[in-house]
Amino acid sequence: MEHPTLPVTHIVNVRADAAVEPGRLGHSTVLSSPGVRVVVLTFEADFILKQHSAPKILLMQALDGCLRVTAGGQVTDLVPGALLRLDAGLEHEVEALEESRLMLTLIG
Template identity: 35%
Template sequence: MAPGTIPPAEALELAALITPTEHGISSRVLAKNGGGTVTLFAFDAGEALSEHTAPFDALVLVIHGALTLTIGAKTVEARPGAVVRMPAGVSHAVNAFEPARMLLIMLRERPA
């Protein structure tokens, strides 16, 4: 098991796997291998990940709260249960306008 990842064959509560940071962002890698990573994030209200690009596709799954994702020129509001794909090479940013949690799944294989 890689450091910081979760143990195999156990049912774990996502809420118990991360401690939110007041006025900040917390993250924890849940799984990582050559194919990608799964990272749990907790945002306090008003926190954001600034605009950046990644060489790989990524999926955002909103677990709690609400997030605004800016992907290229498009703005998407995502609430619990929503999944949003962020394509490789396209600038994106994440803003939490209320406390929120999300799973970020990075797909390490470059698109064809």
């Protein structure tokens, strides 16, 4: 898996342990090292992660599917290839418009 004590960390497939499970939000930590943590969340279609916040800067990237993110009065449909950054502490909600996997990078 990961080797945070090495100067280079290579994760071959961030999706490897991120299967979509019906009825629940899947959560898999891909990388954890000083100042950064990468997590993959899995959503079945129509799952809503209700409004919440994170204490760190968030980078959000859809690995597959389509996710609607509501944050700061703005609604963004997040699709593969797009990147969304949220300030630390900003309340947000995530809705899976279809079966999806979301990679979160928490910085700080």
